[in-house]
Amino acid sequence: MKRTIDDLAVFGGPAAFLNTVTVGRPSMGDRERFESRMAWVLNNEWLTNSGPLVSEFETAVAEIAGVRHCVATSNATVGLQLAMHAAGVRGEVIMPAMTFAATPHAASWIGLEPVFCDVDPVTGLIDPDDVKRRITERTGAVVGVHLWGQVAPVEELDRLAHDHGLVMLYDAAHALGCTRDDRPAGSFGDAEVFSFHATKVVTSFEGGALVTDDAALAARARSMHNFGLGQGGRVEHVGTNAKMSEASAAMGLTSLDAFAEVCEHNRRNHELYAEELRGVKGLRLHELDLEERSNYQYVIVSVDPAHTGIDRDEIIRVLAAEQVVAKPYFSPPCHLMEPYRTETPQRIESAEWLAAQVVALPTGPGVSAEDIRRICDVLRLVVADGEHVARRLTAARNAPS
Ligand code: T4K
Structure with a gap:
């Protein structure tokens, strides 16, 4: 387990995973x-x-x-x-x-x-x-x-x-x-x-x-x-x-x-992410309506940099160094991407706000409870001193090579 930000792979520590853990691994069945x-x-x-x-x-x-x-x-x-x-x-x-x-x-x-x-x-x-x-x-x-x-x-x-x-x-x-x-x-x-x-x-x-x-x-x-x-x-x-x-x-x-089994595995994964991230400042797991059925294929977390001190894209970079592929589904919003962007783009406020904040975390049959605990350990460590991590990332990027 990583104890200080020096242990983060992005700053030279060993990666949390030997093999990549990613969103979007196929559920191929038997x-x-x-x-x-x-x-x-x-x-x-x-x-x-x-x-x-x-x-x-x-x-x-x-x-x-x-x-x-x-x-x-x-x-x-x-x-x-x-x-x-x-x-x-x-x-x-x-x-x-x-x-x-x-x-x-x-x-x-x-x-x-x-x-x-x-x-x-x-x-x-x-x-x-x-x-x-x-x-x-x-x-x-x-x-x-x-x-x-x-x-x-x-x-x-x-x-x-x-x-x-x-x-x-x-x-x-x-x-x-x-x-x-x-x-x-x-x-x-x-x-x-x-x-x-x-x-x-x-x-x-x-x-x-x-x-x-x-x-x-x-x-x-x-x-x-x-x-x-x-x-x-x-x-x-x-x-x-x-x-x-x-x-x-x-x-x-x-x-x-394998569909029913995969949904149940995803549901348990979603529940575990919710437990692990409960109360973590600036990270909000996107909740699903428990009255409805879902396939729980998307574990979406909003990153509020006003509380984490570090933005979503930097967190994705930190995770990538740990061999965790998280994806900003969806960013930018469609009206700000080519070929739909215009000279003076209209504001579409909630879509823009969400697109800047959300990240999809790994789930699916190949992602275990232990994987999730490890991913959440990294997330908690990063946002505990998010400003410091962000400053070091900027300094590392600006350092002469
Ligand atoms: N409408 C919505 C709302 C959609 O989200 C999508 C597709 C569509 C319509 C259109 O559906 P299709 O025409 O594709 O049937 C992916 C997919 O290519 C795309 O289908 C999907 N949405 C979108 C949300 O995600 P990328 O660019 O994120 O894919 P990629 O290649 O980076 O894969 C993501 C991760 O999945 C990888 O890091 C590793 C893993 N992966 C991927 C593939 C292809 C695997 O483990 N194995 C694989 O074979 O777009």
């Missing part, structure tokens, strides 16, 4: 089951184009989302594009500034215009009042984001979209298995999109899924994700290639087998 599924795929010689494993994966995801239709995709970014295309969205799309670049990119890439709105300063979730303020005659859709394993305020957003005749979509990349008022993510708005990227709670290497209860929208999306082909192999729509492969589905199904 390797033998994956290999046996892959053997089946290879023997079957059916690799893509809505094969049997993709169909099985779609059925499983639709069940988790509590909807009738699921179209598996090659990733969530094209899944969002597909959702917007299939729903016939035009013009401006309102979305939170506090999200991953994929959300605005999905709109921009297909010629739509992202319009960023603010989020709740505590939950980080899209603020429906600010959405309302930004609706114009050019608005075509709202994309809510279920951030960090929490579901957006869907009842207000769905009502708002309905009252203004807008398409309502959700970026549910973080929210597989999460609920709001006991209803699962995936069952709200016109359609929702999950991600099964390597870093997500369920992975299919790369992958996504559009889920909806709207049969016509699902049919258009299914056709559009396969070059717009329809009945008899005729092209019916503009289309793309957004299909999931059988290899991805084999991984997706295997990862899904």
